[in-house]
Amino acid sequence: MKSIFTKLMLTAAVVTAPFMASADGHSDDLTYILVSHAPDSDSWWNTIKNGIALAGDQMGVTVEYRNPPTGDLADMARIIEQAAASQPDGIITTLADYDVLAGPITAAVDQGIDVIIMNSGTPEQTREVGALMFVGQPEYDAGLAAGQRAKGDGVESFVCVNHVISNTVVGERCRGFADGLGVDLGDSMIDSGQDPAEIKNRVTAYLTANPETDAILTLGPTSADPTILAVQEMGIAGDIYFGTFDLGTEIVKGIKDGTIQWGIDQQPFLQAYLPVVVLANYDRYGVLPGNNINSGPGFVTADALGKVEEFAGEFR
Structure with missing residues (x-):
């Protein structure tokens, strides 16, 4: 390589x-x-x-x-x-x-x-x-592995921020995550759309209405980047469990500073x-x-950034 x-x-x-x-x-x-x-x-x-x-x-x-x-x-x-x-x-x-x-x-x-x-x-x-x-x-399998990891970290509830709701296969990540936790998906998946400002607003609104939420799962940079801003503005960055699919410049920064626990690299x-x-x-x-x-999937955490950080958004 x-x-x-x-x-x-x-x-x-x-x-x-x-x-x-x-x-x-x-x-x-x-x-x-x-x-x-x-x-x-x-x-x-x-x-x-x-x-x-x-x-x-x-x-x-x-x-x-x-x-x-x-x-x-x-x-x-x-x-x-x-x-x-x-x-x-x-x-x-x-x-x-x-x-x-x-x-x-x-x-x-x-x-x-x-x-x-x-x-x-x-x-x-x-x-x-x-x-x-x-x-x-395999999207469901990746979500399942993520949910099992989060369950092991003590997570019991979550919100899945889905910016591609029309892509039913990608939505399997949310379902797999719920199954990994051993909970019903129910209303935990929100249709965020793809407008950054709207994503931030919808995440903020959900977390405000559901303050008991343990974790956030985003499905890529499109939803992760505005969600990072949302948790920062709410003052809960680093306190709420945050995992995401895919990598990007802001996601890598979030992993590095502790806002995001892990990113799944496909x-x-x-x-x-x-x-x-x-x-x-x-x-x-x-x-x-x-x-x-x-x-994939492969989990990228703060102790394993290396080349991932160097090439995020371009080749990773």
């Missing part, structure tokens, strides 16, 4: 799509398209862009990144259809909502396009749409990098891993 990070640090800026490369001399002109559900405002996906940039460079293939600018899933479905119509050698896509996206993904597979599901979705859903494999973090870099490598080797040599690839 040292050589990978060294090469990444030589990159002057985050590479945007399309990213074209032929560094290793291959002349088979392979083209892949990665379609995500993320809106343009979600900086967490910069790591995904860096992952496909490096993989494209190393494998000598063209990789394009496409997404719905506002995060609208119906728009994402159309983008998948457009990607399939261009007949790429492969499509890498999230499966943020099975009901909305299964149709266009299955249609792409039926056209003979190799598909890998990454980040959002499940291995079961991956099989149902006919994709080659799933690369990502390693988005690998979620983007590995599918490109797998598809290129599958197209060229017919080799394919026999199982899905779990990229």
